[in-house]
Amino acid sequence: MSALFAIAPALPLHKAGKFVAGAYIVFLALVLVYVVIMAIRSQRIERELSELQRDLDAARADSEHDLERVG
Amino acid sequence: MLPPTYGKGLRGLSLATLATISAALALVFFYAPLDANQGFVQKIFYIHVPLAIVSLCGFIFGAVLAIGYLRTGDRKWDMRSYVAIHMSLIFGVGGLITGSIWAKASWGHWWVWNEPTLVSFLIVLLLFATYQPLRFSIEDPERQSRYASVFAIVAGAFVPLNFLAVRLAQQYVHPRVLTLTGGNLPGAMRLTFLVSLLGITLLFVTLWKYEMTTKNTRAQVRRLRRTLLGDDTIRPAGRSAAPL
Numbered sequence: 001m002s003a004l005f006a007i008a009p010a011l012p013l014h015k016a017g018k019f020v021a022g023a024y025i026v027f028l029a030l031v032l033v034y035v036v037i038m039a040i041r042s043q044r045i046e047r048e049l050s051e052l053q054r055d056l057d058a059a060r061a062d063s064e065h066d067l068e069r070v071g
Numbered sequence: 072m073l074p075p076t077y078g079k080g081l082r083g084l085s086l087a088t089l090a091t092i093s094a095a096l097a098l099v100f101f102y103a104p105l106d107a108n109q110g111f112v113q114k115i116f117y118i119h120v121p122l123a124i125v126s127l128c129g130f131i132f133g134a135v136l137a138i139g140y141l142r143t144g145d146r147k148w149d150m151r152s153y154v155a156i157h158m159s160l161i162f163g164v165g166g167l168i169t170g171s172i173w174a175k176a177s178w179g180h181w182w183v184w185n186e187p188t189l190v191s192f193l194i195v196l197l198l199f200a201t202y203q204p205l206r207f208s209i210e211d212p213e214r215q216s217r218y219a220s221v222f223a224i225v226a227g228a229f230v231p232l233n234f235l236a237v238r239l240a241q242q243y244v245h246p247r248v249l250t251l252t253g254g255n256l257p258g259a260m261r262l263t264f265l266v267s268l269l270g271i272t273l274l275f276v277t278l279w280k281y282e283m284t285t286k287n288t289r290a291q292v293r294r295l296r297r298t299l300l301g302d303d304t305i306r307p308a309g310r311s312a313a314p315l
Contacts, residue, residue, distance in 0.1 A: 016110055016111040016112040016176060017111065019112055019115065019172050019173070019175065019176035020111060020112060020114045020115055020176075022172050023115040023118055023119065023168075023169040023172045023173065024118060026165060026168045026169055026172070027118050027122070027165055027169065030161060030164070030165045031274070034161060034278065038281060038282065038285060041285050041289075042285060044289075045285065045288055045289050045292060048289070048292050048293075048296075049292055052292060052295060052296050052299070052300075055296075055300055056299055056300065059299075059300060
């Protein structure tokens with residue numbers, strides 16, 4: 001990090017810098033929190049899709065079993 | 072009829088957003104000159120003002136989409152309006168917090184009550200903060216959509232009126248940098264601001280499409296479950312703007 005600051009232009013990071021950094025961190029944090037929430041929602045959809053697939057397979061197996069018994 | 076696919080073009084849009092925001096940050100910290108009065112603190116302007124502008128435009132966008140619902144009765148318009156208002160609220164909170172930080176740095180106070188721009192923005196934000204409680208207090212999906220749309224239109228119409236009222240107010244503590252006559256931003260600052268505004272606008276559109284894709288996919292999974300398994304227990308609950 002110190003190497004990065006060494007090559008960066010001279011920025012007044014002593015007093016004003018903390019406010020500017022704070023504002024941009026708030027923005028970044030909002031976007032990150034949003035992305036995390038959306039990732040959780042995507043996981044939920046994936047789980048619902050897996051459950052649907054499992055229930056569908058079970059229903060198909062049941063109907064095949066019934067057909068075999070009738071036949 | 073197949074439901075609309077909101078994920079189309081999302082990858083390209085995401086990359087464009089990333090590139091624009093990266094360019095905006097580079098311009099903010101390596102190109103735009105330091106403000107003569109405020110110095111380095113003025114860099115907050117490039118994130119605070121675009122967030123506030125995009126948030127207010129998003130509320131109006133939500134109102135326009137709500138008109139689409141009232142005209143057609145199709146719940147997809149209501150869902151679009153809901154997501155636009157939801158996104159605008161998030162951006163609005165971002166604008167409010169960054170503005171508060173800027174106020175502390177330049178005025179010495181986190182909040183100034185006698186500043187019309189700040190208070191009017193807070194009123195708009197609080198008004199739209201009641202949108203979700205109002206919406207989800209109604210169980211019946213059709214009534215929920217109708218009432219939410221009417222609210223979105225009325226509150227959306229309030230946004231430009233509020234903006235005009237503040238512009239016409241006499242007290243100008245808050246700096247005016249954007250006017251019809253060109254404002255008072257020098258060229259390098261203006262370019263940086265416009266790229267930042269474009270980046271935040273693209274971020275809004277990307278996240279809007281992202282959330283629409285997620286909601287639409289979930290609704291499709293539920294619809295599939297009902298069709299394939301005849302499972303009628305899987306219906307959108309009261310707290311959902313997803314279509315049936």
